[in-house]
Amino acid sequence: RSNPLRPSLRGLGLPHDEKSKLPPKRQLVRRDILGPSLTQRYCCLACLPFFALFLCWLLLSFPCTSGDGDGEGSNNNDIPRRQNQQPTPSRDDIIQINQLSKVAYSNPEGSPQSISSWEQILSINPRHLEAHVILGWTLIQVPVMQEKGVTLLEASFDSTMVTPTIDYKFPQTFTIAATIGRYRAQHNEYAPARKFMEIALELSKVHGIGKSTNNKDGDLCIQMQLATMFDYFPESMEAADAALAYNMKYADRLLAQQKGWTVNDGAMSVFPGAGPDPYYHCMVQLFYLSFYYRADVAEVASKNYELARRGWPALNTTAKFVREYDSMTDHHCINRKIRLAVISGVLTEGHSNSESFGGMLSRLDRNIFEVTYVLLAEWGDKNIASFTKVHPSDRIFIWSKEAGDTENGAWTIRFGKEIESWEMDVIFYFDLTMSGVARRLGMQRLAPVQVNSHGHPITSGIDQSVMQYFISWGAAELSLEEAQTHYTEELKLLPSDIIYEYFERRVLPGAVSRMDGQPFGHLDRSYFDLPMNKRIYLCMQKPFKFHPEVDVLLCGIMTKDAEGGVVLHRETSHANQHVFEKRLERAGCDLSRIKFLEQQPHHRLLALYRESTVVLDSYPAGGDTTTREVIEMGKPLVTLPARLLGGRWSLGYLSNIGLKETTKQALIAKTEEEFIDLAVQLGTDDTLRERVEADLRQSSSNLFQRKEAVLAWQNLFLEISPYEQCTGFLIDKVGEEL
Numbered sequence: 001r002s003n004p005l006r007p008s009l010r011g012l013g014l015p016h017d018e019k020s021k022l023p024p025k026r027q028l029v030r031r032d033i034l035g036p037s038l039t040q041r042y043c044c045l046a047c048l049p050f051f052a053l054f055l056c057w058l059l060l061s062f063p064c065t066s067g068d069g070d071g072e073g074s075n076n077n078d079i080p081r082r083q084n085q086q087p088t089p090s091r092d093d094i095i096q097i098n099q100l101s102k103v104a105y106s107n108p109e110g111s112p113q114s115i116s117s118w119e120q121i122l123s124i125n126p127r128h129l130e131a132h133v134i135l136g137w138t139l140i141q142v143p144v145m146q147e148k149g150v151t152l153l154e155a156s157f158d159s160t161m162v163t164p165t166i167d168y169k170f171p172q173t174f175t176i177a178a179t180i181g182r183y184r185a186q187h188n189e190y191a192p193a194r195k196f197m198e199i200a201l202e203l204s205k206v207h208g209i210g211k212s213t214n215n216k217d218g219d220l221c222i223q224m225q226l227a228t229m230f231d232y233f234p235e236s237m238e239a240a241d242a243a244l245a246y247n248m249k250y251a252d253r254l255l256a257q258q259k260g261w262t263v264n265d266g267a268m269s270v271f272p273g274a275g276p277d278p279y280y281h282c283m284v285q286l287f288y289l290s291f292y293y294r295a296d297v298a299e300v301a302s303k304n305y306e307l308a309r310r311g312w313p314a315l316n317t318t319a320k321f322v323r324e325y326d327s328m329t330d331h332h333c334i335n336r337k338i339r340l341a342v343i344s345g346v347l348t349e350g351h352s353n354s355e356s357f358g359g360m361l362s363r364l365d366r367n368i369f370e371v372t373y374v375l376l377a378e379w380g381d382k383n384i385a386s387f388t389k390v391h392p393s394d395r396i397f398i399w400s401k402e403a404g405d406t407e408n409g410a411w412t413i414r415f416g417k418e419i420e421s422w423e424m425d426v427i428f429y430f431d432l433t434m435s436g437v438a439r440r441l442g443m444q445r446l447a448p449v450q451v452n453s454h455g456h457p458i459t460s461g462i463d464q465s466v467m468q469y470f471i472s473w474g475a476a477e478l479s480l481e482e483a484q485t486h487y488t489e490e491l492k493l494l495p496s497d498i499i500y501e502y503f504e505r506r507v508l509p510g511a512v513s514r515m516d517g518q519p520f521g522h523l524d525r526s527y528f529d530l531p532m533n534k535r536i537y538l539c540m541q542k543p544f545k546f547h548p549e550v551d552v553l554l555c556g557i558m559t560k561d562a563e564g565g566v567v568l569h570r571e572t573s574h575a576n577q578h579v580f581e582k583r584l585e586r587a588g589c590d591l592s593r594i595k596f597l598e599q600q601p602h603h604r605l606l607a608l609y610r611e612s613t614v615v616l617d618s619y620p621a622g623g624d625t626t627t628r629e630v631i632e633m634g635k636p637l638v639t640l641p642a643r644l645l646g647g648r649w650s651l652g653y654l655s656n657i658g659l660k661e662t663t664k665q666a667l668i669a670k671t672e673e674e675f676i677d678l679a680v681q682l683g684t685d686d687t688l689r690e691r692v693e694a695d696l697r698q699s700s701s702n703l704f705q706r707k708e709a710v711l712a713w714q715n716l717f718l719e720i721s722p723y724e725q726c727t728g729f730l731i732d733k734v735g736e737e738l
Contacts, residue, residue: 188232279409290458301461314410333726345435358387359502431455448722475652513603523607538612551587634697
């Protein structure tokens with residue numbers, strides 16, 4: 001994930017309106033032409049014979065100093081072109097371009113001289129195709145220049161930007177288009193990602209790419225990308241629904257096929273970027289499903305699992321000792337501790353999931369449980385959470401990928417074999433959909449009982465015979481019968497009348513953040529360039545939680561309180577920020593009254609809570625850690641509980657810390673209209689707001705250090721354990737260490 005181009009170089013296709021204009025099918029280019037360095041992490045221009053490729057283009061397409069004089073040439077794509085968009089280069093220009101081309105090719109790829117030469121060519125002729133492609137492909141190797149490189153490559157497909165456009169008859173065009181599509185997907189820009197993936201898919205049919213899979217519908221990996229890519233920042237609810245229907249169409253099409261399924265990792269890895277991990281390359285990610293609150297999330301996640309299971313059948317394993325356990329009809333009690341493995345890709349110091357689960361896990365009774373922690377250091381952070389070191393008897397493993405794990409989407413079976421040797425009773429994955437490595441481990445049945453939980457509040461989609469349980473909180477779910485439909489696992493609920501985890505305070509005495517150790521008492525509105533005498537409605541949740549359902553809520557508040565302003569988290573992608581602003585404008589918001597702030601260090605975030613008039617819970621995906629922080633700060637937070645777990649945390653907290661009924665009624669909305677009304681009432685009624693804040697300050701301590709949460713988890717682990725401990729085996733000491 002750290003390299004945006006890791007999954008970028010596979011394939012792109014033609015827009016729908018150009019499919020009928022594809023050239024005749026050609027044979028796949030030889031592997032030795034496509035790339036001499038298969039495991040190279042970054043794309044290398046040497047992977048494609050661009051000199052030969054462009055010699056063909058120059059011979060077949062470029063008119064140079066001869067031809068019809070319009071400077072356009074023909075690329076055999078039959079794409080309509082605008083005439084006379086660019087003056088024909090002068091003879092002196094052509095001579096200078098030829099000289100610069102010789103300089104570029106006579107110097108090493110990516111050298112300053114080569115890059116400078118191509119840039120000078122573009123300054124002379126901005127429509128020069130060869131310069132766009134060569135320079136673009138070179139720049140995507142440089143992390144800080146990748147965006148510019150991809151933009152140049154995109155222009156090579158646009159007849160309004162280059163003359164001629166890139167030629168679809170060359171198999172290399174498939175690779176270039178795929179690079180663009182997967183890069184845009186990696187950067188959460190759905191529309192261009194889908195466009196170029198579609199181009200790649202059509203070109204894979206034309207050039208026979210993907211034939212090793214016996215898949216008549218084109219390249220298997222491209223189809224999997226299209227079946228697993230979510231619109232990260234949809235333009236409307238209709239666009240979100242359409243995007244989900246689109247990837248389900250590809251998923252259903254693939255799952256209906258009986259042949260051509262297993263991903264050929266070795267053959268696929270000839271494409272730059274795919275080699276390090278073909279699974280990541282083909283399976284975009286499931287993380288963003290948790291924000292699609294109108295979806296049948298269990299069905300979507302289940303299809304995602306089926307795609308991965310069929311694509312990499314080596315992941316469909318069951319440990320030998322587990323098979324033996326399954327074959328036994330009578331399981332005797334055990335005179336030993338229950339072996340519990342805790343596995344996560346984010347078991348790191350300071351991560352919100354470590355903050356949520358750490359207090360409970362470190363307080364489980366070690367007379368009852370033998371605990372092993374596994375950090376899957378997928379993103380390089382090996383700083384395992386300090387709570388894992390509380391008990392010297394606990395085992396700790398920090399694993400990461402090795403050099404030999406390339407060109408194999410199922411490489412995680414190496415970890416699986418190690419875990420199998422431990423013969424664990426229960427494996428607890430507390431955030432399966434946040435880590436592709438953890439997800440692939442979870443697809444392997446490595447213990448009699450495997451459990452997923454709310455670290456990322458969405459089902460794994462893994463078959464219940466493999467991942468048996470999902471542990472959630474009754475106070476943040478609908479009725480058990482209705483909530484069960486959201487999960488492929490069997491849903492187990494912690495009691496709804498308690499705080500479900502053992503939380504520690506995140507604000508220290510003296511207005512200091514525990515997370516970054518910095519004071520914030522001196523930070524007022526002026527520090528953030530906010531008006532000192534205006535009502536501020538704050539929501540600093542990450543923008544990807546702002547699906548279009550929230551737009552009418554924000555704009556409704558601004559309409560009802562004409563003097564109020566809204567402060568929101570700025571989206572990191574300029575393209576998605578533009579989408580966000582256009583959405584808000586369409587919903588009726590006055591953008592001049594909205595302040596967008598970049599992501600803030602923790603102490604500044606706490607200061608923003610304090611300086612705000614009212615804090616708004618995001619919708620439909622709400623806050624969890626952030627909600628606890630707002631309550632700890634004694635600030636009013638208005639929430640509208642949604643259908644899925646991730647949109648109901650605030651409801652659970654506000655219902656269980658001992659607030660007065662009038663306070664809960666002032667904070668918990670039942671409809672969109674009531675959400676707007678409650679926010680504005682709190683914003684404009686100083687007496688009401690002060691009363692609510694006083695109740696929150698008095699009750700907030702009930703959030704923290706709840707021993708009953710530890711006991712509830714402990715009892716639930718004992719309930720789902722595949723073995724009972726024999727009478728007399730210290731079972732009477734349950735809870736003694738609490």
